[in-house]
Amino acid sequence: MGKSIVPSGSGGDDHIESVDLKQALEERYLAYALSTIMHRALPDVRDGLKPVHRRIMHSMRLLRLNPDQGFAKCARIVGEVMGKFHPHGDQSIYDALVRLAQSFSMRYPLVDGQGNFGNIDGDSAAAMRYTEARMTDIATELLAGITEDAVDFRPTYNEEDEEPVVLPGAFPNLLANGSSGIAVGMATSIPPHNVAELCKAALHLIDHPDAEVEDLITSVPHEDPDENMVRGPDFPTGGVIVDSHASILEAYKTGRGSFRVRSKWAVEDQGRGTYHIVVTEIPYGVQKSRLIEKIAELLIARRLPLLEDIRDESAEDVRVVLVPKSRTVDPEILMESLFKLTELEARFPLNMNVLSRGKVPGVLSLKQVLREWLDHRKEVLVRRSNHRLNEIVRRLEILGGFLIAYLNLDEVIQIIREEDEPKPVMMARWDLTDLQAESILNMRLRSLRKLEEFEIRKEFDVLSEEKAQIEALLASEQKQWKTIRWEVDKLRDRFSSTTELGRRRTQFADAPEHDLEDIQQAMIEREPITVVVSEKGWLRALKGHLADYSTLSFKEGDSLMLAFHAQTTDKILFLTTGGKFFTIGADRLPGGRGHGEPIRIMVDMENDQAIVTAFVHDPSRKLLLASYAGNGFVIPEADVIANTRKGRQVVNVKAPDEAKFCVPVVGDHVAVVGENRKLLVFPLSEVPEMGRGKGVRLQRYKDGGICDIKTFALEEGLTWQDSAERTFTRNKEELVEWMAARASAGRMVPKGFPRTGKFG
Incomplete structure (x- = not known):
């Protein structure tokens, strides 16, 4: 019969236990x-x-x-x-x-x-x-x-x-x-820290137990480095911390934060105005080989237009050589672009989550961490002192027995020789403890010399004095802290700034303030492109500046909406019918092969909205924005930049109204034409400058809406083009009958104005 797989017992399921x-x-x-x-x-x-x-x-x-x-x-x-x-x-x-x-x-x-x-x-x-x-x-x-x-x-x-x-x-x-x-x-x-600085802070905490975190941190470095308290992390690989004192202080107060660590670099002159940049220290925890691989990959991908080459010349020390594209390249800008894209700059997080008293996990501040370490040192001191005291008491007890034996040496020898059980006899005779009697019986004959007695008395006195000192130490908390202070001071001297191991390695500096635009430009290879936008919102960027757009192909049912020349370093702005502006870097536009990609893949644009216009960003310009219903306002172009995919809402419009025009502001007057073919000219000064809103009424309509809008200089006159591309100009005197206050209805367009109702 085969073995049963059911546990021994009556039923097969008796031992099954239900568990929630x-x-x-x-x-x-x-x-x-x-x-x-x-x-x-x-x-x-x-x-x-x-x-x-x-x-x-x-x-x-x-x-x-x-x-x-x-x-x-x-x-x-x-x-x-x-x-x-x-x-x-x-x-x-x-x-x-x-x-x-x-x-x-x-x-x-x-x-x-x-x-x-x-x-x-x-x-x-x-x-x-x-x-x-x-x-x-x-x-x-x-x-x-x-x-x-x-x-x-x-x-x-x-x-x-x-x-x-x-x-x-x-x-x-x-x-x-x-x-x-x-x-x-x-x-x-x-992160790691400098021991000399930690010891100095600990000494301050011993002297001033109520000190706050601010008191344990040095904001302005002392002339003598050994007088500095905690300044910040001190990484084994060096580097430069570029955080403000306020953020460092906040991190140590809360036990949470982070530190920005940059590589240490210097410019090496190569003669004839050329130079190399040499990196000698990299951020803590960064693998040098991976760092160099990443920079090389960016070079191949042409993301670092200012950099020509990178070489690793490290032996025992770190030495990474960066060769700039030309002698005119600003080393600061080159390094800023590298700090942005690579691990030459890294963030080291601070989260002082530790086991307090070995049991409770918690995030501690700098003061709490030092306090717990000092309290542990005090506990260790007391325990070691008690241990030593017990040893001394035991030894003194033995020595006391030895001295009694020396004083009664003949009698001791006689008891040992004559008694079967000498130990209890000796204990009774001289009132000895068990330990003392055992020690006397274990004594060697050679230690019965006269000199040995002298040594024992000397040891007895020395130990008695040490016992008194330890008892005094254990009785006084002040003396205990004094001893710990002496220990910490000794440790600080061992790791002072004059020693190789104690010297501070990580330095502090303020991050240089550079124009973000310059750094952004430094990360993109500057090349001419032609931006193409289709009616259905498909984008692409063709290499070079095209002169003829008729050869462009589109998906079935789609056609050219607009195309313009730009550089890969430009920002392209898009305005949608919902009054939102989106910003896309020209270098991020899909290439010219195929039909490109829909704008909705690149930004979060609502499905019921369409592109009104697109153009190259020029921060020095102002824009005149107008909605279909005839409301509008002026806005500086720098204020419409959107930094996220969500875009920036600038024109407030409610359906069925929608954003319709965005024209650069030139001159001092506005000409606006409605779908009713009425033209109105009024001073630009009547249109307010706003950051966002609905705007003011530009022209009044009974039905329909705006057809076209233009800004111009009155002295030069208003121009338009007809379908045959002939240019017409009306001067200041000829425009008098169309000039009126903003929000007027206007008058019918002059003779010869295009049938399309557009200025051309």
Whole structure:
């Protein structure tokens, strides 16, 4: 008989348990979320480490990989971490270890690596069997006092061993090295900072516990760099931060914000008026090889008309050479266009979401982070002092027993020789403790010399004095803070601006103010084009300036509406019947092959609207806008630019009225013709200048609407063309009978005026 697949018991479905799916999912997802937040993605505010990094540090200490010892294979370290403390993939542990050793990732590396640990180009490290590692001095600072009951330990995942809950952290690692991680429903992103500045701010916070974030930040740099408090991030790769002091302060106050980091560059003179631009520092976290590839792609796509070539001449240091198109190119404008299009400028987010007291995730301000670190240091100091005190008390107890033994040496020897159980006899004879009696019995014969007694008395006095000092320290909070202050001051001196590791790398500057137009132009190759707009709203741009439009082909049922010459650097403005203006860069128009694309693909234009006109933007002009019903106003052309796909509503019209005309303002008078063939001429000064609206009535009609409108200089007279393209001009005197106030009905057009009712 085959094995039954039903569990043992009576019925087959007796052991099936019903579970509410919603509740089960909530519970399990919450458990997963908490696990990710607590044990993977968020760093602890006290030592700035995530569990995997803490376990690597702890394992390296157990393997005795101190800075003054030899290196060990990384595979050995990873094996130790994985086997004892961190039951996850070896590759993820090795990746974390590698990052701790990279000088371009960590501002203050915690691991001293030997071998290939990757590079700024994004190449990965060699396999763990080839690389070796040991701790740096900074790692030993983080671990200082771990054997002296400075922190709590907890059982490891298999409960065979113990691991520290947090490291003693005599180094402000969270802010010094930064951290980033994505948990469930929350993320963290903290940039690296300068330790000397952090220490100075911490000292200020010890002296002035009520200090605000403003007091911990230096706005104007001090002559002595070591006197600066926190100025902003200090990235291992350098760069230049171009944010205002106000935005930096706001970020540190709220714990949220971002920093704009630009590459550091300089102009190198090549003689004969030519130059190269050399980039020596790139933003933190940017892979150099990807950056250069992106710039090369933009070059090939002709998006960088001011740049001729890019070369990577980096060795140990970063050296990227940019060759301009010609000597006349402004290096500032060239770099601004590169900052806009490439990762030569990057934003580094600040989100100080950390585990406060190792338990509660929350976004902290700069002051709160420093406060929690200092409080942790105080707790570590008290715990280490208590541990040392217990050791001293135990040792003094032993020494006290030794001194009694020396005073009664003959009797002690006699008891040991004659008694079967000497220990209880000695304890009763001299009122000794168990520890003292045991220590006397364990004494070696060689230590019975007279000199040894002298040494014991000396040690007893020294320890008694140390005990009194520790007890005084534990009794006074003021003394505790004084000790922490001394420790932080010592750390600041170790990483002062005179040291290679302590020198500030990231600089601060104001972003140069350039005309956005100039930068926009610098990103587009300037070429002549002909813009073609069809009746049904299809757009295209043909290369070159065409003279003959009769050869243009269109979709069936479509025809030419208008065509005009432009440059690829121009902005093209479109006015729709709904009174909206849209702006499209000439470089973004579809090419001349085929019939182009409908305008509705490029902008959010309503289906019931059509294009009234299109033209090249000239910010120096003014426009006269008119609706079919005969209302209108003047607007500066610079005010109709739309920066989004949604366009800009300028003429307010309600159906059945619609925007009908948009003509550039020239001269000082307006001539308007209605569909009733009545002409009215009035001064332009009677039309108001507005930013948006319905406008004022230009001409009054009983029925119908406007047919054409024109602005002109009265001194030069009003001109029009007939169907045979003959030009007619009426001078000032001849126009007198048509001149009247705005909003009049006008008079019938003069003899010879085109039948179309248009000025031509």
